[in-house]
Amino acid sequence: MGSTRRPTLADVAARVGVTPKTVSRVLNEDGPVSEATRAKVLAVVEELGFRPNLMARNMRVGARDSTVGLVVPDMGNPFFGTVAGGVEDAVRDRGLTLLMGSSGEREPLEHALITTFLARRISGLLVVPAAGSDHRFLRRERESGLPVVFVDRPGAGLAADAVVSANEEGARVGVAHLIAHGHRRIAFVGDRPATLYTRKTRQRGYRSALEAAGIGHDPALVVTAHDPYAAGVAVRRLLALADPPTAVFAANNFASLGVVPALAEAGRRDVALVGFDDLPLAAVLEPGLTVVAQDPAAIGRAAAELVLARLGGDRSRAVTRTVPVTLVRRGSGELPPPPPSASC
Amino acid sequence: MGSTRRPTLADVAARVGVTPKTVSRVLNEDGPVSEATRAKVLAVVEELGFRPNLMARNMRVGARDSTVGLVVPDMGNPFFGTVAGGVEDAVRDRGLTLLMGSSGEREPLEHALITTFLARRISGLLVVPAAGSDHRFLRRERESGLPVVFVDRPGAGLAADAVVSANEEGARVGVAHLIAHGHRRIAFVGDRPATLYTRKTRQRGYRSALEAAGIGHDPALVVTAHDPYAAGVAVRRLLALADPPTAVFAANNFASLGVVPALAEAGRRDVALVGFDDLPLAAVLEPGLTVVAQDPAAIGRAAAELVLARLGGDRSRAVTRTVPVTLVRRGSGELPPPPPSASC
DNA sequence: TTGTATGCGTTATCAC
C-alpha cells in the first residue's frame, strides 16, 4: 500500500526499448523521432500513466521553477482574492503555477514567506507589502534577474515594478463628488497606520479636492480607524462635534463597513457618504452606497503581465502602473447637505 | 546582468574548504560538526547569501515536493479565500507551501490544474470539486499514497476524505427558526444546478424542517437561481403567487444578494428572510440579515489537518468531517408573518 | 569529525 512508485522517463524507455532521451524527445517534440517509435512511446506513456516530473525538469542547469509566488496580507479579503485570480489567469497560459501565502500584514511572516518562495526558485515574485516592511533583502535577487512586482502598494528599499490603484485621483474624485453636491464639511475616515501608502495617497486626494474647491482643511475632520468598530466610534464622535461634517469619505471598505451602520443607528440618513472600494451589498443599502470602485482583477493581471514581460527579457527600468478606479453613484454620495439653518 | 548564478552548497563548501556534505550537515543539523567549521560555514552561507534549493532537496529518492495543492472555484469569493487562509495556516508550520488555482467551476480547468499539481509531485491535494466533475482519474494517486481531501463538497468516483459544512442541519435550523416565528409558507431559493451537493443537502434540510412541523411541501415555493439577478427575478415571481410565501430561505449568499434587494425594491419589509452563509454587510441592512453562518476558516483548517494526518501515516478509511454552522439572529429572520386576513 | 560514492528524473551536448 502507498508505495507504487510513479513511472519515470526511464521506465517508459525501458518498456519501449529505447533510451530516456528518446522518450524525452517525443514528449517535448524536440529532435527528430521516427513515427514508429513515436507512436510506441506515446502508447506506453498512456499505458503507464506517465507524467513528467516538473521538479526534475525545472532543475535543469540554471532553470527556475515554473511558479510565481504571491504574498498578500489576507486571502479572505475579496480584494486580494480577486487580485490573485487576476494573477493566476494571466500566468496560467504561460504554464506557470501560483504559489500563494498570506502575511497577516506582518513583516516577519512576509519575509519568511518570501524566503521560502526564493528557496523554491520561483520565476517571479508578486508582493502586497505589509505596512512598514523593507525589501532591501531582495536586491540580490533582483540583480540576478528575478522579476519582482509590488502590488497595491509600492515596496520599500527596492527598485521594482509596482501596480497600484489610482488612489489619489480616486479619492479626489470621490470627495469632489461630495463637494459638487454642496458639501463643505467633509470627514475623512482612513486606515491605520496613517503611514500606510493607500491611506496617505487617498488622504492626499482628499486634501487636493478640498483645496481645489477653496475649502479650508480641518484636522478635526480627519480620523483614523483600523477596523469597522473603530470607524463607527470615530463617526459617532465626528457627528457630535460642534460643527459636524455633513458628508463622510470612507477611505477603505473596513471604514465603510463601520460608517454605514454607525450612520444607520444614529438615524442620520442625511449624512452623505462615499466609500473607497466596492462592497457586495453596496447597492442594497438604503440609500445605496456610492463608492470609488477599484478593479482588483485588472491589478492582478497587470502585475502578472509585468512579471511575464520581465521574464520575456524586458530589462527596461522599473515602472509603476496605475489602474483606474470608477465612481459608482448609488445614492449615498448624492445626498445634499441640510439647508443652512440659524446656528444655535 | 541578470546572470549571477545563485550560490550552491558546493560554492559554500569550496569557499570554506570542506566538502558539500559538511555544509549540508551544518545546515540540517545532521551529523556532528566541529564548532570551528560550523561557524565558518555559517559565516560563508551568510556572506554568499546561500539558500538551499528546495527543488533539489525535494527531489531526493522518492520524495514529494513540500507543497499542498488547493483548487477552488473562485479565489475572489471570500468563502473560498478564507478556506484557503485556513489551509495555509495549518500547513505552514509543517514547512509546506500552498499551491493554488481556481477552476471557475469548470471541470476541464479543474482537471488541468490537478494534473499540473500532480506533475509537481505535491504532498497533498485539496479540492473544492466543480459541479459534475469526476475524480476517478485520481485513483492511482490515492493508491500510491497521495492524501486527497474534498472541501465544501464531496468528490465523485473516489474514496477520499472530505470536509463539509453542516448543510442539512443548518438549513433545517434556519427554516425551523422561521417556522418558530409563525411562518408556514416558506420559499426556498437554491443554487443551480439543482444537483449541486450544497443545493441538495440544504434543500433536504428545508424539507425536513417542514415535515417536522407538519407543513406540507409546496413545489411552487422552491426555485432555482444561479446568481443574484436570477434570485431577484424568482423572488418577485414568488411574491406574485396567489398564495405567496411569508418567508424566504436563501440557500447561499448569491441568493441572499438577490433576495435582499428584491424585497427592498418591492417594499416588502414584512417578508422574513434567513440566508445560508454570512455576508459582510449583513448586520447593516434593515432589518439585519439573519443567517446560518458557515466557518470557512475552520473548514480549511480541518481539511489541512486531514492531509497532515494522512501524511503522518494515518491509513484509516476515508472520513467526512462536518463543520458546524451557527444561526445568527439579526432581525430579518425574526419577522412575524402578517396576521391572517380575509382572503380576497 | 569529515569525506566518497551514488542517486533523484530530467534535459543538453555531442557522438554515432
Place this chain on the structure above:
DNA sequence: GTGATAACGCATACAA
C-alpha cells in the same frame, strides 16, 4: 533517427 554521458543541487549510506 538514436544513444551515451554529464549535469542540475542536494541528501543518504557508508567509509575513513
